[in-house]
Amino acid sequence: MPRHQQPDPAAATALARVRGQAPEIRANVRRLAAFANVHSCPTAAVAFAARIDTNRVLAGTSMEMPFGQSPFAIGRGVAFEALLRRHGHAELRRVLTAGLDTDFTFAAIENLREGYQPNRTGLRLRANVTQTRMAEIADGPPEPVVLDGAVLHADIGGLPAFFEADEMAIGVGGQIIVGENKSWPVVDGKPTDEDALGAALDQAATYVLLGRQTLEQAGVDPACMSDSVVLVTPRNTGLAPSLHRQDVASRIRRIERLLSAVPDVQETAAATPASVTFDAVADQTLAETVRLEAFGQVTDLLGRVYEPASCLTSCGFAWACRQRLFADADPGLVGGLVARALPGIASLGRVAELGQGAPASPTEAPAAVPLARAGRLYDEVVPALGDSRRRTP
Amino acid sequence: MKKHGQAWSKLATVSSMSSSHDDACMSLARRIVDALEAGDRDEALRLTRELERALTNAPAPATDTAPSFTAQPAVVPMKHAPAPARSARQVVAGALAEIGVATRARVVTDYAEARFGQRVEPRTLAALRRDERRAWDKSSARPTYIVPALEGRYFQPVRGLLTLSDWALERRLIGPWSERADHLAATAQLARQLAWLSERDTAVAERLAPVVAGMAASIPGALDGPGLDTARVEGAAQAELGPLAERDEPWRQEAAARARGQLPREQQLWGTTIGVVAEGDA
Numbered sequence: 001m002p003r004h005q006q007p008d009p010a011a012a013t014a015l016a017r018v019r020g021q022a023p024e025i026r027a028n029v030r031r032l033a034a035f036a037n038v039h040s041c042p043t044a045a046v047a048f049a050a051r052i053d054t055n056r057v058l059a060g061t062s063m064e065m066p067f068g069q070s071p072f073a074i075g076r077g078v079a080f081e082a083l084l085r086r087h088g089h090a091e092l093r094r095v096l097t098a099g100l101d102t103d104f105t106f107a108a109i110e111n112l113r114e115g116y117q118p119n120r121t122g123l124r125l126r127a128n129v130t131q132t133r134m135a136e137i138a139d140g141p142p143e144p145v146v147l148d149g150a151v152l153h154a155d156i157g158g159l160p161a162f163f164e165a166d167e168m169a170i171g172v173g174g175q176i177i178v179g180e181n182k183s184w185p186v187v188d189g190k191p192t193d194e195d196a197l198g199a200a201l202d203q204a205a206t207y208v209l210l211g212r213q214t215l216e217q218a219g220v221d222p223a224c225m226s227d228s229v230v231l232v233t234p235r236n237t238g239l240a241p242s243l244h245r246q247d248v249a250s251r252i253r254r255i256e257r258l259l260s261a262v263p264d265v266q267e268t269a270a271a272t273p274a275s276v277t278f279d280a281v282a283d284q285t286l287a288e289t290v291r292l293e294a295f296g297q298v299t300d301l302l303g304r305v306y307e308p309a310s311c312l313t314s315c316g317f318a319w320a321c322r323q324r325l326f327a328d329a330d331p332g333l334v335g336g337l338v339a340r341a342l343p344g345i346a347s348l349g350r351v352a353e354l355g356q357g358a359p360a361s362p363t364e365a366p367a368a369v370p371l372a373r374a375g376r377l378y379d380e381v382v383p384a385l386g387d388s389r390r391r392t393p
Numbered sequence: 394m395k396k397h398g399q400a401w402s403k404l405a406t407v408s409s410m411s412s413s414h415d416d417a418c419m420s421l422a423r424r425i426v427d428a429l430e431a432g433d434r435d436e437a438l439r440l441t442r443e444l445e446r447a448l449t450n451a452p453a454p455a456t457d458t459a460p461s462f463t464a465q466p467a468v469v470p471m472k473h474a475p476a477p478a479r480s481a482r483q484v485v486a487g488a489l490a491e492i493g494v495a496t497r498a499r500v501v502t503d504y505a506e507a508r509f510g511q512r513v514e515p516r517t518l519a520a521l522r523r524d525e526r527r528a529w530d531k532s533s534a535r536p537t538y539i540v541p542a543l544e545g546r547y548f549q550p551v552r553g554l555l556t557l558s559d560w561a562l563e564r565r566l567i568g569p570w571s572e573r574a575d576h577l578a579a580t581a582q583l584a585r586q587l588a589w590l591s592e593r594d595t596a597v598a599e600r601l602a603p604v605v606a607g608m609a610a611s612i613p614g615a616l617d618g619p620g621l622d623t624a625r626v627e628g629a630a631q632a633e634l635g636p637l638a639e640r641d642e643p644w645r646q647e648a649a650a651r652a653r654g655q656l657p658r659e660q661q662l663w664g665t666t667i668g669v670v671a672e673g674d675a
Contacts, residue, residue, distance in 0.1 A: 088573025090611035106636055108569030115544030115551040115567070121667055129546060143640075145569070 011269035015050040018272060020279025025053035027161035029203045036258045037314035041305040043298065044315055046276065049157060049268035054316035057281055058295070061288045063320040073183070080183035081166075083239055084232065085111075089148065091241055092167070095232055096179075099243030102144055102172050113149035123162040126151035130168070134211065135218040137170055145170040152210040157262040165207040167232075175226040176215075178207045185234045186242065197231075204229035205251035209259070227252065276301055295320050306332050342367045418447050481513045482521060486539055486557065493582055494575040495542040495554040495567060500608070504583065507600035522552065526663060542567045543664045545648040548656060550664030558662050562652055563645040570641035574634060580608040580615075581630040588623040 038044040055067040096104040116122035130150040150168040167179030191197040212222035227249040235242040280294035311318040325333040329347040344363035355375030360368030428437040488505035542554035545568040556565040591598035609615035615629035
C-alpha cells in the first residue's frame with residue numbers, strides 16, 4: 001500500500017486550533033454521507049476538515065440535537081451480525097449461496113474483525129489484508145473468498161481515512177461484490193424504512209468506489225468491482241437473513257462527484273480566519289448563553305447555509321443555526337429555495353410588509369413585485385381570514 | 394468411649410434365624426470347601442456370593458451379567474464439608490480438553506455447565522485469561538495454560554476463541570476455513586460424547602443434548618428426523634468437515650511452519666502485539 005502524504009504540519013496545527021476542545025471524530029462513511037448533505041455550508045466544511053463531531057459540540061445546551069441510534073436498534077444490529085457469524089459464518093454462507101448463485105459452503109472467509117486491535121494499527125493491517133486479497137481476483141481464485149470486516153483506505157480532503165465494509169465477496173463470477181448487513185427488516189419484499197435503505201445503498205456505493213481505487217493501486221482492473229451490491233437484512237419480523245441485490249451505478253457516480261468536492265484540508269485551513277475556534281462552543285464549564293454566543297460569532301464569521309431538510313437530518317449544528325436565523329427573522333429560516341427567491345430582503349417581517357404593499361427600496365424591488373402580487377392573490381382567495389391572519393410580525 | 398457388646402447383639406440376630414435357613418447356609422459352606430479342595434476357584438467364588446446373600450437376606454441378582462447401578466444410593470452421613478467445587482479455571486480447561494478444538498467462550502461455558510454441572514459466567518473469562526498470562530509470566534508450574542487462538546496472518550490473539558497451550562500450534566491457529574472446521578469437529582466430538590454419556594449418566598446426557606442440538610442446528614441434515622440422533626449429527630458434521638479439512642489442514646501446516654520460524658515460544662502461545670501506528674501515518 002503506498003504511503004500517503006502527511007498533512008502539512010501548519011495546516012494540522014491550524015485545524016487543531018479551530019477544533020479546540022471540541023470532540024474529534026474520524027472520517028467514516030456515515031460522516032461522509034452526512035457531510036454530503038450539507039457540503040455547501042462553509043461552517044460545516046470547516047468542521048468537517050477539522051474533524052469536529054458536530055453532534056457532540058453543543059452537548060449540555062438546549063441546542064444539542066438528539067442524534068444517535070436507539071439502544072434497541074443497536075442491540076438488534078449486534079444480534080443480527082452475531083447470527084450471521086456464529087458457527088463459522090454458517091448463516092452468511094447460506095444466504096450468500098442462495099442469493100449469488102455461487103456455492104459458499106467451502107468459501108474461505110477471512111474474519112478481519114477478530115484478532116486485530118481496535119485502533120489505527122489494526123485498521124491499517126486490515127487494509128493491507130483487504131488489498132492483498134482483492135488483488136487475488138486477478139489470479140481467479142478457485143473458490144470464492146469473503147472478507148468479513150474489509151477495510152478500505154482513502155484520502156478524504158487530503159487526510160487519510162479508513163472505511164470498514166461489512167462484507168466483500170471476492171471471486172463471484174470473476175467479480176467482487178460489496179455486502180452490507182442491516183438489521184431493519186424487509187417485510188413482504190419491501191423495506192420498512194426507505195431513508196435507511198437509501199443510506200445503506202449510499203454506504204455500499206462508497207465502498208465500491210473506494211474498492212476500485214484500492215484495485216487500481218494494486219494494479220488490478222477496477223472494473224472487477226461490481227456495480228451491484230448486496231444488502232443482507234432480516235426477513236419479515238424475525239431475524240432470518242435474506243439477501244437483496246441492487247445496482248448502485250448512479251449512486252457511485254454521485255458519490256464520486258461528492259468526494260471530489262470535499263474541501264481540501266490544507267486549503268480550508270489556510271482560508272479559515274485565525275480567530276475561528278470551536279473551543280468556547282464546546283466548553284461545558286461555560287454558561288449556555290456564552291457558548292451559543294460563541295457559536296453565533298463563529299458562524300457569522302464563516303458564513304452558514306441553512307437548509308431545513310438536509311441540515312436537520314445531517315448536522316448537529318442545525319438547531320443552533322435555526323435559532324440564530326429565527327432571532328434575526330432571516331428568510332433563510334424557511335429554506336434556501338425561498339431565500340433565493342427573496343434577494344435583498346433582510347427579514348421575514350419585511351417580506352410580510354412587502355406582501356401588504358409597502359414601498360420597496362431599489363434593492364428590494366426585484367422581489368417586491370411578485371410579493372405584492374402574491375399578497376393580493378392571498379387576500380382574494382381567503383378574504384375572510386385576510387385581516388386576522390396577515391398581521392405584520 | 395467405645396461401646397462394648399456389639400458382637401453379642403449380632404449373634405442374637407443370627408440366632409433368630411430358622412434352623413432350615415441355617416442348614417442351607419451350612420450346606421453352602423460345605424460346597425465352598427469342596428469346591429476349594431477340587432481347585433474350582435470360580436465355583437467357590439460364586440458359592441461365596443450366594444452364601445453372603447443368604448446370610449444378609451439380599452435378593453438374588455436377575456442375571457449374572459455386569460452389575461447394574463439402579464439401586465437407590467445409600468445415604469451416608471459425612472462429618473466433613475463436601476469437597477469445594479472445582480475452580481473456574483479447572484472447569485474451563487477440562488471442558489476444552491474434552492472438546493479438543495478452539496472454541497468460543499459461550500460454547501465452552503455451556504458445555505462445562507452441562508457436563509460438570511458447574512456454571513462459569515462467560516464474562517469472567519477475560520479475568521481468567523489475564524490470570525493465565527500472569528501465571529505464565531511468573532513461570533508458575535502449570536501443566537497447561539488456557540491461551541487464545543491466533544489468527545494466521547500476523548499471529549495476533551483472537552480472544553473470543555479459547556485453546557489449551559499443550560495443543561499443537563496447528564490446532565491453535567485460525568484461518569479462512571478454521572472456524573467452520575473447528576465448529577464441525579467440536580459438534581462431532583460432542584455428539585460422540587453425548588452418545589457415550591447417555592448410556593452411563595442420563596442426567597448429564599439430558600443436560601448436554603440441547604447444547605449438541607444447538608451446535609448442530611447449522612449443519613444441513615444433522616437434525617432431520619424425530620429426536621436428536623447422535624449418529625446422524627456426527628455423520629452430518631463429518632460429511633461437511635471432510636472437504637473443508639482438505640482446505641483447512643494444508644493452510645494450518647503452512648501457517649504453523651511460518652509461526653515456528655518467526656516467533657519465539659512466548660508469542661507462539663500468546664500471540665504477537667504490533668505497535669501502535671502514529672496518527673496520520675497510513
